[in-house]
Amino acid sequence: MASLARAALRPRCPSCTWATIRLGLGLHVQNWRPLQQEQLRTKSKAAREAERNIVVKLRLDVPRFGRKGSYVPIAPAMMRNKWFPFRWADYVPPLEMKRLKAEGVTMARDPEFGVQRALAEVDDEEENLLMPRAPYVRPVEIDMLTPERSMELLTTFIPPTIDFTRQPIEQEKADMGRLRQGASDAADILTAAAMSKRTQSDTTGIYGSVSTADVAVTIRKALAHNDEAARVLLSENDVRFVEGQAEGDATRVKQLGSFKIEIMAPGADRPITRTVRVRAKE
Incomplete structure (x- = not known):
């Protein structure tokens, strides 16, 4: 019973506890609490x-x-x-x-x-000094050739004759096939005799064609063997057939033979003349 009475007399709150300590021990601890608060003060963010x-x-x-x-x-x-x-x-x-x-x-x-301390307004680039800089890419410098120099190089490196090979169309078989329809044996004999007398000068068609684009590609391959000549700008529009063009298309030929062409670099005054020779593929 005595223990229960003592337990009931114990203080239940912090204020009562401090009052009991002061009365029982006679200590002056009024300044202890602020000191404790000073020690428990948290550190600053900095x-x-x-x-x-x-x-x-x-x-x-x-x-x-x-x-x-x-x-x-x-x-x-x-x-x-x-x-x-x-x-x-x-x-x-x-x-x-x-x-x-x-x-x-x-x-x-x-x-x-x-940090610049000027009277003028600070440039925005100063704020980006710490940002990663993009790598410097040197611009490509192309030393363009003059039209006169381009024509000199074309004259030097393009041979007088440019050869192409194409598969010829067999005219004898085509003609024989047309004549045999409704023809007699005697007509066939006469036709074969006439075809045997044809000379090589007769016009012979080819499978496909030879165009100005083909000529321009061949010329650029010839110029590629020289460093300076490789810088000449030449396209299919700078090549022109003077004779032998196909009907309805002036940019190509569709037969065996030799044909003149004109080549002129952009900006030049006069073209140069060369020969395109189309030979039968063996």
Whole structure:
């Protein structure tokens, strides 16, 4: 019963507990509570960030941080994701850090370094100095040839005759097939005799054709063997058949023989003349 009575007399709240301590011990602890609150005060955000930062050595001048070779504290995430991959700074080993602290080397950021203090408005590019720069791509410089020089190179490297080979159309079989329809044996004999007297000068058609595009490709292959001549700009529009063109199409020939063509570089005054020879494929 006595224990239950003592338990009932115990204070139930912090205020009663402090009053009991003062009365029982006679201690003056009025100033203890503020001291306790002072010790339990949390650290500031700047202090917490300073403890998390690491010291790195700059490999180049970084505006708002410091010169090349300086030791500055930065966030580990910034060093890991940007500064170290772009080779802006290096990590400082623990032994070197210990030596630097012993020598009293300054390890602080210089926010005024590289900042222009002009009266004019600050350019927006200054804010992007820490951003990764795109690699510089040198523009391609093409030394264009003059029309006169192009014509000189064409005259030098294009031979007088440009040869092509095509499969000829067999005229004898075609004619015999047409004459045999409703013809007599005597007519066939006369037709065969007449065909045997044909000379090589007769016009012979070919399968396909030889076009100005074919001629331009052949000319460019001939020019490719010389560095300067390879820079001549020539297209199929710069080649023209003077004779032997196919009916309805002036850009191609469809028969065996030799045909004159004109070649003129863009901007030139006069064309040069060459011969295209179409021979039968053996």
